[in-house]
Amino acid sequence: MQHFDLAVIGSGTGNSLIDERFADWNVALIERDETFGGTCLNRGCIPTKMFVVPADFAASPPHAKRLGVHLEHRGSDWNAIRDRIFGRIDPISEGGLDWRQRSSNVTVFTGEASFVDAQTLQIGDDRISADNIVIATGSRPRDLHVPGFEDVADRIYTSDTIMRIPDRPRRLMILGGGFIAAEFAHVFAALGTDVTLLNRSEVLLRGQDREVSEQFAALIGRRVRVRLNQKVSSVEKGSKGDIVVVTTDRNGVEYEYFTDAILVAVGRERNWEALNLSAAGIDVNVDGQIRVDAHQRTNVQGIWAMGDVSSDYLLKHVANAEMRTVQHNLLHPDDPVETDHRYVPSAVFSDPQIASVGATEEQLKAWGNPYVVARQRYADVAYGWALEDEGHFVKLLADPRSWHILGAHIVGPQASTLLQPLIQAMSFGQRVDDLARGQYWIHPSLPEVVENALLGLLAAHRPAELDR
Ligand SMILES: Cc1cc2nc3c(=O)[nH]c(=O)nc-3n(C[C@H](O)[C@H](O)[C@H](O)COP(=O)(O)OP(=O)(O)OC[C@H]3O[C@@H](n4cnc5c(N)ncnc54)[C@H](O)[C@@H]3O)c2cc1C
Numbered sequence: 001m002q003h004f005d006l007a008v009i010g011s012g013t014g015n016s017l018i019d020e021r022f023a024d025w026n027v028a029l030i031e032r033d034e035t036f037g038g039t040c041l042n043r044g045c046i047p048t049k050m051f052v053v054p055a056d057f058a059a060s061p062p063h064a065k066r067l068g069v070h071l072e073h074r075g076s077d078w079n080a081i082r083d084r085i086f087g088r089i090d091p092i093s094e095g096g097l098d099w100r101q102r103s104s105n106v107t108v109f110t111g112e113a114s115f116v117d118a119q120t121l122q123i124g125d126d127r128i129s130a131d132n133i134v135i136a137t138g139s140r141p142r143d144l145h146v147p148g149f150e151d152v153a154d155r156i157y158t159s160d161t162i163m164r165i166p167d168r169p170r171r172l173m174i175l176g177g178g179f180i181a182a183e184f185a186h187v188f189a190a191l192g193t194d195v196t197l198l199n200r201s202e203v204l205l206r207g208q209d210r211e212v213s214e215q216f217a218a219l220i221g222r223r224v225r226v227r228l229n230q231k232v233s234s235v236e237k238g239s240k241g242d243i244v245v246v247t248t249d250r251n252g253v254e255y256e257y258f259t260d261a262i263l264v265a266v267g268r269e270r271n272w273e274a275l276n277l278s279a280a281g282i283d284v285n286v287d288g289q290i291r292v293d294a295h296q297r298t299n300v301q302g303i304w305a306m307g308d309v310s311s312d313y314l315l316k317h318v319a320n321a322e323m324r325t326v327q328h329n330l331l332h333p334d335d336p337v338e339t340d341h342r343y344v345p346s347a348v349f350s351d352p353q354i355a356s357v358g359a360t361e362e363q364l365k366a367w368g369n370p371y372v373v374a375r376q377r378y379a380d381v382a383y384g385w386a387l388e389d390e391g392h393f394v395k396l397l398a399d400p401r402s403w404h405i406l407g408a409h410i411v412g413p414q415a416s417t418l419l420q421p422l423i424q425a426m427s428f429g430q431r432v433d434d435l436a437r438g439q440y441w442i443h444p445s446l447p448e449v450v451e452n453a454l455l456g457l458l459a460a461h462r463p464a465e466l467d468r
Pocket residue numbers: 009010011012013014030031032033037038039040041043044045046048049111112113114136137138139159180271274275306307308309313314315316317318319
């Protein structure tokens with residue numbers, strides 16, 4: 001049996017862990033998928049955003065029209081878009097595997113890892129042991145079981161498969177109302193597909209500040225058919241070779257939709273089952289989330305976990321932060337660090353785009369936290385006039401005692417970019433007044449919408465002690 005200093009399970013964020021500081025370590029890297037590099041690179045963040053950019057172009061004519069420019073979306077070449085994206089990504093994945101296979105200190109195992117005991121892993125016919133084991137096995141699309149799915153299985157997709165389809169469907173039914181549903185609704189609608197977004201609950205992007213999710217639903221609802229509070233009860237082949245989706249609302253009323261393809265986007269499951277965690281005595285929550293402490297340690301000495309399989313956040317920047325914690329703690333066992341999960345931002349790259357960090361207004365109310373709130377419309381700053389903006393805004397929540405930002409929520413163009421100074425302010429404890437007036441804001445740039453939101457907070461609620 002081969003023995004290693006370190007075994008890493010999963011080639012997504014797990015692969016990034018093994019940097020040059022581990023050159024003296026004998027490392028095993030185990031990946032069960034034929035594709036190397038994990039979700040973000042191959043079927044997650046990166047390809048989706050590479051689809052969003054052409055979609056943004058395709059969706060631009062109505063925006064341009066408001067400015068007096070007559071553009072026409074005369075069609076998009078799905079094959080060209082898809083092949084450009086994967087023509088860039090696939091070589092990165094293949095090159096990454098090739099490079100790893102040639103590294104002198106890393107042995108790549110292709111196969112599914114499962115624990116034999118706390119220091120031993122079985123991978124197919126190979127059995128290896130390691131002093132330290134890092135679990136970075138990520139997550140996968142959650143299955144949805146609907147009567148009739150098996151009859152149209154060749155036209156049911158998940159985020160893993162839909163980006164590589166040979167032809168863009170004329171009609172697409174998206175099941176779910178979260179991040180993935182929101183992003184693909186934009187992509188396919190912009191490129192010309194007739195999209196229906198069907199969600200079980202009454203809220204899209206649940207978990208966002210309520211005003212943001214309501215505005216998102218209103219704006220995306222102009223471009224795709226949004227149906228809330230409906231559950232799919234069955235699916236069958238239609239007489240014209242299409243798919244008939246039968247849904248039921250809360251009152252038991254049935255509806256029928258006709259579509260050419262279905263995208264199931266109802267959340268993700270953590271990849272824990274195959275690991276045989278009980279053989280190593282590793283604690284796991286009921287939903288398969290491996291339990292870790294702030295140092296990314298599981299309850300078993302020498303076994304670590306990071307990323308989607310253990311994190312509260314299924315986000316790549318969080319997986320990366322957790323990975324840096326594990327790296328440090330492996331290299332400096334006497335000086336361990338913790339992952340900072342205080343201000344985790346996220347963005348939904350749809351149209352409209354959404355970005356947020358910190359608490360929502362609903363959470364602050366529920367927690368009984370005192371707060372002040374300000375809203376700033378894009379339409380009321382100079383760059384918003386240039387955009388002839390309609391319906392986008394920044395919403396800020398702050399603590400009226402400390403004047404620290406408690407939550408920031410943006411719906412509109414460049415939301416993810418605009419949010420960054422607010423994340424920085426929260427992370428470094430900057431106060432609203434310092435952030436607003438302690439620096440220049442370039443005029444007349446779009447970030448003035450953030451500046452004005454900050455000034456709005458102060459104008460509405462400025463305490464006397466902040467007057468200078
Ligand atoms: C469509 C989509 C879009 C996304 N967009 C964004 C975005 O814009 N921004 C963002 O921050 N996040 C985004 N995410 C989330 C992000 O992709 C994930 O949070 C991140 O990739 C998780 O990384 P990971 O290393 O934990 O897992 P993964 O990258 O999934 O890696 C886990 C690897 O482990 C392998 N594996 C699993 N079990 C075993 C086993 N037993 N043995 C061997 N190998 C195993 C898997 O095959 C996989 O390759 C998106 C996700 C999806 C699906």
